[in-house]
Amino acid sequence: MTGGNNALSADILVIGFGKGGKAVAAAMGRQGKRVVLVEQSDRMYGGTCPNVGCVPTKALVHRSGKRRPDDEIQAWYERAVGDVQALTSLFRSGNFEALNGADTVTVVTGHAVFTDDHTVKVGTGDDHLTVTAETILINTGSEPVIPAVPGLQESRYLLTSAELIETTGLPRRLAIIGGGYLGIEFASIYQRFGSQVTLFESGPDILTHEDDDVAAAARDILSEEGIEIVTSVRVEEVRDGEGGATVTYAKDGRRASIEADAILAATGRAPATRGLGLDAAGVRTTENGAIAVDEHLRTSRPHIFALGDVNGGPQFTYISLDDSRIVLDQLTGKGERSVTDRVAIPRTLFMTPPLATVGLTEREARAAGHRLRIAEQPVAEIVSMPRAYVVEETRGLMKFVIDAETDQILGAALLSVDAQELINTVTLAMRHGVTAAELRDAVYTHPSSTEAFNDVLATIVRADEP
Numbered sequence: 001m002t003g004g005n006n007a008l009s010a011d012i013l014v015i016g017f018g019k020g021g022k023a024v025a026a027a028m029g030r031q032g033k034r035v036v037l038v039e040q041s042d043r044m045y046g047g048t049c050p051n052v053g054c055v056p057t058k059a060l061v062h063r064s065g066k067r068r069p070d071d072e073i074q075a076w077y078e079r080a081v082g083d084v085q086a087l088t089s090l091f092r093s094g095n096f097e098a099l100n101g102a103d104t105v106t107v108v109t110g111h112a113v114f115t116d117d118h119t120v121k122v123g124t125g126d127d128h129l130t131v132t133a134e135t136i137l138i139n140t141g142s143e144p145v146i147p148a149v150p151g152l153q154e155s156r157y158l159l160t161s162a163e164l165i166e167t168t169g170l171p172r173r174l175a176i177i178g179g180g181y182l183g184i185e186f187a188s189i190y191q192r193f194g195s196q197v198t199l200f201e202s203g204p205d206i207l208t209h210e211d212d213d214v215a216a217a218a219r220d221i222l223s224e225e226g227i228e229i230v231t232s233v234r235v236e237e238v239r240d241g242e243g244g245a246t247v248t249y250a251k252d253g254r255r256a257s258i259e260a261d262a263i264l265a266a267t268g269r270a271p272a273t274r275g276l277g278l279d280a281a282g283v284r285t286t287e288n289g290a291i292a293v294d295e296h297l298r299t300s301r302p303h304i305f306a307l308g309d310v311n312g313g314p315q316f317t318y319i320s321l322d323d324s325r326i327v328l329d330q331l332t333g334k335g336e337r338s339v340t341d342r343v344a345i346p347r348t349l350f351m352t353p354p355l356a357t358v359g360l361t362e363r364e365a366r367a368a369g370h371r372l373r374i375a376e377q378p379v380a381e382i383v384s385m386p387r388a389y390v391v392e393e394t395r396g397l398m399k400f401v402i403d404a405e406t407d408q409i410l411g412a413a414l415l416s417v418d419a420q421e422l423i424n425t426v427t428l429a430m431r432h433g434v435t436a437a438e439l440r441d442a443v444y445t446h447p448s449s450t451e452a453f454n455d456v457l458a459t460i461v462r463a464d465e466p
């Protein structure tokens, strides 16, 4: 690193400690490049995923199923929060050391603001630092959107997901606004811990992207757990009282209200570009507020890249990681990778059991003109999968959408124990042209969840006529 006390210059500057940025920082540092990574919060080394996103929420999913007979609910929840915070703290320091421990990489803690297209200022007043770099990566993630409901923003019962997972008092009554991935996962976690959860979704249903049978199976599980799901709803007002808030909503032309001890805003996350000074760098944004990028993730200034949630792509950690591969390919490779060459990207919604999906739904495949065979079975009926009974989780179903002409798997929806693992095997099969018959007839370990494929793929419930 060169520069005076208040100035650093580097080959690569990374703004934000997200997945993609830290992967590029580590790789370029290993190649001997001088790298500076600026992270605004010492609670966020490693970014959203290990601190307040994927890792702590999945650790809570796990713990929400582990109540011992003599556990008092509040004490059990508080212990789970404490354990999960200890875990995130471990990952946080591991992330910091992994980067800052390298001779070539410096982690700077402070909020970065562009002053021109090669320079950022970190901090203010006498303490401020200037970092200048040849190449800059913006990896600032996203931040929760708070819907414009009168009284909500000012409510002392309003929490973001990051705040809720650190709160040691279990809300007795939790209202969640938004029935997407985040809202459903939190509904599932908190209902299992013992909260009474009401989930408000403005759309006509939850999981509308999925086929009706898959969505209905998932919805039934959530309802059986005791979650109150209110769809086609307009949350009209939040009014604070002494012991909680009154949430008033309109549905089917009628007004009603519930009382809540906590309200979670789960209505989406917007690219985090506020206060970055993008204008000073000449970096353009889209009308949705994301940083505009080409297929190689270059912004309107070609030496500045944007990775992860901030570029408006799908908001998943593994997409941010894949963004890092594209950027590294631009910086040191052949420049062949792009966002357009991604095939079959899986997703997992971590309710219990998880819902993992990839590729086309039956509805989408029909709309695209494919002649189909549909393989489907409820988990409880998959004879070749005793694992579901072994681990006492027999709820859900598995569904495959198969092209009847080529036997290629076009898509799958697995609502099942271990679905977050199973979906990666299906995805690999789809990427490499492994047919449905080959996946069906493969030899799998026993007792495992994968061996369900032996049965499910042999159970054709619908086949289109040639």
Ligand SMILES: Cc1cc2nc3c(=O)[nH]c(=O)nc-3n(C[C@H](O)[C@H](O)[C@H](O)COP(=O)(O)OP(=O)(O)OC[C@H]3O[C@@H](n4cnc5c(N)ncnc54)[C@H](O)[C@@H]3O)c2cc1C
Binding pocket: 015, 016, 017, 018, 019, 020, 021, 038, 039, 040, 041, 044, 045, 046, 047, 048, 049, 052, 053, 054, 055, 057, 058, 110, 111, 112, 113, 139, 140, 141, 142, 161, 162, 182, 272, 275, 276, 307, 308, 309, 310, 314, 315, 316, 317, 318, 320, 350
């Ligand atoms: C509750 C929750 C659960 C989730 N669960 C999953 C899951 O199970 N699986 C999955 O794949 N995805 C999940 N996601 C989404 C996933 O966490 C994000 O897609 C991913 O973390 C985005 O990573 P990123 O690289 O874009 O940046 P982030 O990891 O968001 O990092 C951005 C960093 O930039 C910092 N920053 C912002 N502005 C500045 C600035 N001006 N100067 C310096 N630093 C700045 C921030 O403090 C932050 O640390 C979840 C998200 C949430 C909120």
Ligand SMILES: NC(=O)c1ccc[n+]([C@@H]2O[C@H](COP(=O)([O-])OP(=O)(O)OC[C@H]3O[C@@H](n4cnc5c(N)ncnc54)[C@H](O)[C@@H]3O)[C@@H](O)[C@H]2O)c1
Binding pocket: 147, 148, 177, 178, 179, 180, 181, 182, 183, 185, 200, 201, 202, 203, 233, 234, 235, 266, 267, 268, 269, 314, 315, 316, 348, 349, 350
């Ligand atoms: N397991 C995972 O991979 C995982 C888990 C959690 C979050 N995430 C990521 O985080 C991102 C944010 O998640 P999210 O669920 O907040 O966003 P989302 O955009 O997926 O869902 C938001 C939901 O809120 C609803 N909504 C919007 N305004 C509303 C209002 N005023 N009242 C009621 N409902 C309203 C929308 O119709 C939508 O269903 C997602 O894009 C997802 O990729 C991923």
